[in-house]
Amino acid sequence: MDWIQIIVLSLIQGLTEFLPVSSSAHLVLPAQLSPWPDQGLAFDVAVHFGTLIAVLVYFRRDLANMMSAVGRGPGLANAVGWSGLLSRSAELDKDLDLLLKLSLATLPVLLVGLMARDLIEGYLRTVPVIATTTMLFAGALWLADRRPGSRADIDWSDAAWIGVAQAVALIPGTSRSGITITAALFLGLSRFSAARFSFLLSIPAILGAQLLLTRDLLLDQSAVELWPLLTGAFLAFLAAITSIHFFIRLLDRFGMTPYVIYRLLLGAILLAMM
Numbered sequence: 013m014d015w016i017q018i019i020v021l022s023l024i025q026g027l028t029e030f031l032p033v034s035s036s037a038h039l040v041l042p043a044q045l046s047p048w049p050d051q052g053l054a055f056d057v058a059v060h061f062g063t064l065i066a067v068l069v070y071f072r073r074d075l076a077n078m079m080s081a082v083g084r085g086p087g088l089a090n091a092v093g094w095s096g097l098l099s100r101s102a103e104l105d106k107d108l109d110l111l112l113k114l115s116l117a118t119l120p121v122l123l124v125g126l127m128a129r130d131l132i133e134g135y136l137r138t139v140p141v142i143a144t145t146t147m148l149f150a151g152a153l154w155l156a157d158r159r160p161g162s163r164a165d166i167d168w169s170d171a172a173w174i175g176v177a178q179a180v181a182l183i184p185g186t187s188r189s190g191i192t193i194t195a196a197l198f199l200g201l202s203r204f205s206a207a208r209f210s211f212l213l214s215i216p217a218i219l220g221a222q223l224l225l226t227r228d229l230l231l232d233q234s235a236v237e238l239w240p241l242l243t244g245a246f247l248a249f250l251a252a253i254t255s256i257h258f259f260i261r262l263l264d265r266f267g268m269t270p271y272v273i274y275r276l277l278l279g280a281i282l283l284a285m286m
Contacts, residue, residue: 013055013240017048022244025059026251027220030067031259032190032271037146040139044285049190053232057225058241064218067211067220069254073122074110074212081108108142110212113166118216119208123218124179137184139282145185147279150272153194157268166209170199179212184219185279188217203263210255228253247253 018041025057028035042048068075085108101109166174177195181188189210196206 013049013051015240015243017042017046017051018240018244019247019251021051021055022059022062022247023251024073026063026066026248027255028040029060029063029248029252030189030256032187032193033278034142034146034187034190034269036137036184037142037187037282040142040282044139046065051235052234053225053229054234054236054241055244057222057229058245059248060218060222060225062245063252064125064215064222065245066249066252067215067218067256070253071212071215074107075215077107078111078114081105081111089220093211095177110166113168113171113211114213114216116168117171117178117213117222120175120179121182121217122220125182127226128182129224132182132184139286142185143236143279143282143286145183145273146187146282149194150275150279150281153190153268153275154272156194156197157203157272160197160203160206162202163200164202164205166196166201166205170196170201173199174213178217188214193268197268203267204260207260207263222233 017156021039024038024042025035028038043050084105087239088105088108098112176194177191178188180186189207192210192213193203193206197203197208201209204230
């Protein structure tokens, strides 16, 4: 890879990972519009690592609070019982409650990802599939955002349904953040609460994908150049943390309409390239 390709792909990955526009759809375009070679597995690991660090840094206070809540969990369970802790977690400890619901919402993507990984990698990473899902789920996002809810608190059924939606995002072009925010809005959550839960939910999802990519990279044993990987990770980090910051700040002002329009145009471009 030359340095222009490294810079462009790193910024694309970082900017689109957390926006409801599908990073996989964007990574198709450079290969279709240029003679650039495949960036390789090592580069994918590097840029995903950059985006993971970005969301960890941005939500560091929430994560610190949840980690502190882990230590309080056994004491609360001894006081009210494990069943009582689950049923009253929101009342007893909001940080622990959020952690438990994020854990529940993560289970579907872990199960589906492990069972269907070969199917997805072998048959679904195609331009027609990505173009179709990009446009289809743009419509779903538009419908969900027409009347956003006002609820801030997520209950157990919300977490379960959002988790199921995240598993659907394994289909390329769907957008993990897009479909989880869509599901949360349909369930009556406010835009901010939907986006916050979606971004926090991305942490175990990206971490799991990162572990699988790293395992594949270790098995590959190909020689890699260090500086392109470090540069890619750093640029993806900067782009991702900027993307998260401005997405949340502009959420109430513009809603999801700009992303819906953008997805429809992107899908149309992809279909025209077929």
